[in-house]
Amino acid sequence: MSSPQPQETGGSDPSATSRGPLPLKSQDFEAYQYTHLKEELHEIRLLTLLPGTFSSDIRLCLDITPLTADHVPEFEAVSYAWGSACDPVNIFVGKIGRKTLPATQNLAEALQYFRYQDKPRTLWIDAICVNQQNPKERSQQVNRMADVYSKAARVVVWLGPESDDSSLAMDCFDKIASKVKVDWTTRSMSAITHEVHWGDRVTESPLEPHEMLAINHLIYRSWFERLWIWQEVILASEHTQVMCGTRTTLWNSLRATVFWLYVKNHPWFSEAAQFFLRIQQLYNLCLGKKGLRSNDLIHQSRNCICTDPRDKIYALISLLHESDSIGIEPDYAKNVYEVYQDAVSSIIGSSRQLRVLTTVELHEDLERVPSWVPNLMAARRCNKLPLYDARSSTIHTLLIDSLGKVLKVEGIAAAVIEQVEPFWVHNTSLKDTRPELKRIARRMGLQGAAVQSRQFKAFARAASADEYAERCYPPPNGGPTAAQIEMVLHDILETDINNDLAGFHESTLALFKHYCRGRSLYLTKDGVPGLGPLAAKKGDIVTVLLGSGSAMILRPTQEGNYKLVGEAYCDGFMHGEALLGPLPDSFTAVFRHNPTHGDYFWAYLDQETGVFQAEDPRLGPLPPGWSIKSHKNEQFWQIFVHNQTGVARVKTSRDPRLSWEALEKRGVPLQVFDLV
Structure with a gap:
């Protein structure tokens, strides 16, 4: 099967006329009736977009064909944002006749740009090729979408029509991709021209502010917020094309640009804060790895948008690491939290790990939903903590009660929380981070002579989530060292002047804010500082659970059970000290x-x-x-x-030395916690 050439685009000229497809009117059109798909024959529908001018009515044919390893028809799969269902547009099915399907204006507009003037084009588009009114077919076809996008000759990403200097942004993608080569395996880049400064992380970016703004406007388009794009582009071939108006570039060029923007040293510009937030999100997508761990995938896609909240699970199934395989198929007859609960139970059972529980934030407003089931419909209030190594082994046994509501986990109660101080900074600026950290530190008794104490160093580690440069080897470029983190915190506590941000002071404040925003700093009864969920409160228990690398905060109930509050950092317990000393x-x-x-x-x-x-x-x-x-x-x-x-x-x-039996022999006081 020959692949379409990346530069090929629709031949219609949008400048020829301003008239587009007409919205639906009260005319005597006959609604198109879908023919049943035979699941046992692995059938899908493909649409043939018939040729026409840019503004003529959109006509297409729908055909049923098998899609198997031995039979792969040539087609392109479209990745796009559905848009609003208001004021749908007529799509005519068949070369003649009055049978119609409704399409969103976003989709109708995309079809205008996709359409060739002189030849048909074969596409797969979910809104048309799947009968959205048939829940059974929808479930079956959603389960096949990984096949569709991986077997397509090319995936075409539609970002929308040209606006806000989008052509300039597309030019920047091509320019950067022509200057650097990115190795995503080693996460490194190098210059591929004599202009070596393009591949140097330290040298300041040569892009002008207006170019950065153009890129910022483009990457904030709705397509980049969709959840399903994770599957659509990660499973796609290397020929994946990105289209904006009449301009096209390769997905790999956009990926190279995102990497370059993520690691390069950039001057400040008017929309820099939101720009770098989006680049960080896109970096995870552009890693392009199938086989991600469940907690990483759920964390990274948590704030993405999907029409049906059940797709927060279904859209990710095909991307999971084999050890996290959840063994469930899309079933839109189930309610949302039933889907989430089934997924979490399956992930824990197959992986023998509890890492998926790090996606949980306490949801006290959902009475019938167990606390250990994440509410993926809610946006995450805080950033994911770094990966720790609390040295907890795999779970000993997986026990869920017959109603599926009680999850029995094993571990050790490491500490009890005595004092909690929420970090109340929500804006994108760093200017409020200094006074907020100072307020919290003083309420925890860190002033005067205490600033030189061991507790001060522990507080610095907690406020930064222990994310200092020496933690990694080799150390990353630009990250503050442990000494620099302590120096900045000392400056915050001992001076009243909000000094101009420069060098590692700025990066350290950004680090504090990244991990503290949406969280609380706390002290245990033993005076140990930590960083936990915003919902943490006095009396909560800091635990190390078998199968979880992070500390987890639990809340005792009057019935003798526990609610899961969320993941935490507790100084002195994140490298196995609770279990091994x-x-x-x-x-x-x-x-x-x-x-x-x-x-x-x-x-x-x-x-x-x-x-x-x-x-x-220690073993x-x-x-x-x-x-x-x-x-x-x-x-x-x-x-x-x-x-x-x-x-x-x-x-x-x-490691068999970290099993329940081995830990008991070491005298570790393990216990069972019933999570409800």
Whole structure:
């Protein structure tokens, strides 16, 4: 099957006339009746967009065809924003006749641009090729969308007509992609011309402010907010095309631009704050990885928009890592929270991990929904915390009561919260971050001599979520060091002057705000600072649960159960201390980059020798019957083999020394928490 050339676009000229397709009128049109699709034959519908001028009525033919591994018809799949259903437009089905389908004005406008003047064009468009009035067919076809977008000769992304200097933005995409080469595996870039400054992260961006504004306007179009685009572009071929008006570019050019904008040093401009917020969101999308972990995928797509809230799960199924496979199919007969609850239960059961619970924020207004089920219909109030290594193993058993409401989890109660101070900064400016941190620190007793104390250092780690440059190896460019974080916090607490932001002061304040916004800082009864959910309150319990790398805050109920409040940082408990005790003085836990896979893994650095190891120095010998199999990347990976069965467990999440039985032998006071 030959792929369409990326530069090919619709041949209609929108400047020829201003008249577009007419809105529906009370004429005697006959509504098109869909023919039944045979699921057992793996059938889909394809539309043939018939040729015509830009302003002529839109006519198309609908045909049924199998889509299988052995039969892949040539077609293009369209990715677009549906738009409002108000004032629909007539789409005529058949070369002649009066059978019609309603289409949103956004879709009708896109079809005008897609249509060739002299030849037909075969497309798959969900609103037309799926009978949206048939819930059973809709469920079946949604389950096939991964097939459709991965088997299409090309995916065409429609951003809308030209406006707000969109042509300039498209020019910038092509220009940047012609200057740099991006390696998404290693997350690096290099110049591909003699103009080496384009590939240098430190050198200031050569883009002009008006070019940055044009890009900002384009990336805030509604298409970039859609949830379904994650599946549509991640599963698509390398020929994916982005179209805005009559201008086109390749998706890979847009991806390269997003990476470049994400890592490059940029001067400030009028809409910089919202610009970099959107670039951060698009960076996750442009990583373009199938096989993401459930919590990462849900976090990254949490604030995306979809018409049906059940699609918060269904749109992501095909992108999940195989270990997080949830084994459910789209079923629009189920209510929203039933879908969410089924998904969470399935993810925990298949992964033997609780990491999906980090997506939860307490929702006390939903009485019949268990607290451990995330309300994905609500926008997330805070940013995801970094990845920690509380050294909790996989879950021992998965127990959910017969009604599916009580989730039994195992772990240790590490601390009780004594004081909670919400961080009340919601705007995009950094100017309110200093006084708010100062207010909270003083209420926690950090002033005067206390600014030099161990608690001050712990507060600095909590306010920054322990996200300092040395935490990663090699350290990222531009991130503040632990010493710089403490220096900025000391300046905040000891001076009344709101100094001009410069250098690491600005980046450190941005770091504080990134993690504290929408959260609360707290103190435990032992005086340990932490960072938790906005809903945290005095009396809540900080726990380390088996199967979760983060600390989790639980709230006791009068019935002896617990509600899940959300994920947290608690100083002194994020690297396995609650289960294994402190690390030896010479060792530190480091998030080490593996250039082969482009991922980061926890490793232990012996600061005396400079040697990294995957083995936790606190763990003793393996229990009888177990051995470690050598791995070519032994600094990153460990493979544990059960000698009798031959079963292999990879990495520390499967370490038999972290099982329930092994931890009990170490004297760890494990208990069961019933989450309701």
